[in-house]
Amino acid sequence: MKKQLLVTAMAVGISLCGFAQTKGTNALSFGVNSTTNKLSGNNYENKVKNNSFTLGYGYFFKDNNKIGLDLTYGLNKNTYGNDNINNQEQKSYGGNLSYQHYFPLVKTLFAYAGGKASYTHSKNNSEFTNTYPQVTNYTSNQYAVGAYGGITWFVSKRFALETSLLSADIAYSKTEQNEVSANNAFTKSEYTSFNLSSQGFINNLGFKIYILF
Structure with missing residues (x-):
């Protein structure tokens, strides 16, 4: 009887460990990051x-292989100066397609490696109303492809925690700047950039939570 119970427990344990990486599993991920910094002085405040918000969906099309889609939205506000008369606001929207292959390490701990392609659109509005009033608007589009890897812990049958530790990206961006000064003078400029970047171990550490079903 004890032997049968032990075999049953082992079978259940193995099934739970393997469930998250098996073909046909769905993975829903989400993330929220919110920070506020405030500096105050005599008749002065800088806030x-x-x-940022992320929502993603992944599908294991075969054992230990997942494809995914992530959507992102970000909002940054900067208010500063006497009586908060100067303001900056940036909104960004984007998404990425990804592929990840998982390698078992210890029990429910896995390493992964993969690649992704992403797009981000952002708008930045700056308004200065002090000595030299002016309004400046930036619009930017960025395209990137890259490779990345990290660690995933399948905490239970329904939840997993994942972090990215290594990444390398090639990115191209195009930005348009429009500026209107106090005398209604208007200027417009465009510039592009191309860069190759990599991040080493534990740089830019971030976590993602998965709900598995």
Whole structure:
């Protein structure tokens, strides 16, 4: 009887460990990051608010192989100066397609490696109403492809926690700037950039939570 119970427990344990990585599993992920920094003085206040939200869906099309889609939204506000008369606001929207292959390490702990392609559109509005009033608007589009890897812990049958530890990206961006001064003078400029970047171990550490079903 004890032997049968032990075999049954082992079978259940193995099934729970393997469930999250098996073909046909769905993975819903979400993330929220909100920070506020405030600096005050005599008739002076500087307040910075940063908010970002992510929502993603992944599908294991075969064992230990997942494709995914992530959508992102960010809002950053910076208010500063006497009586808060100067303001900056940036909104960003984007998404990425990804592929990840998982490698078992110890029990429910897995390493992964994969690649992704992403797009981000952002708008930045700056308004200065002090000595030299002016309004400046930036519009930017960025395209990137890259490779990345990290660690995933399948905490239970329904939940997983994942972090990215290594990444390398190639990015291209195009930005348009429009500026209107106090005398209604208007200027417009465009510039582009191309860069290759990489991040080492534990740089830019971030976590993602998965709901598995």
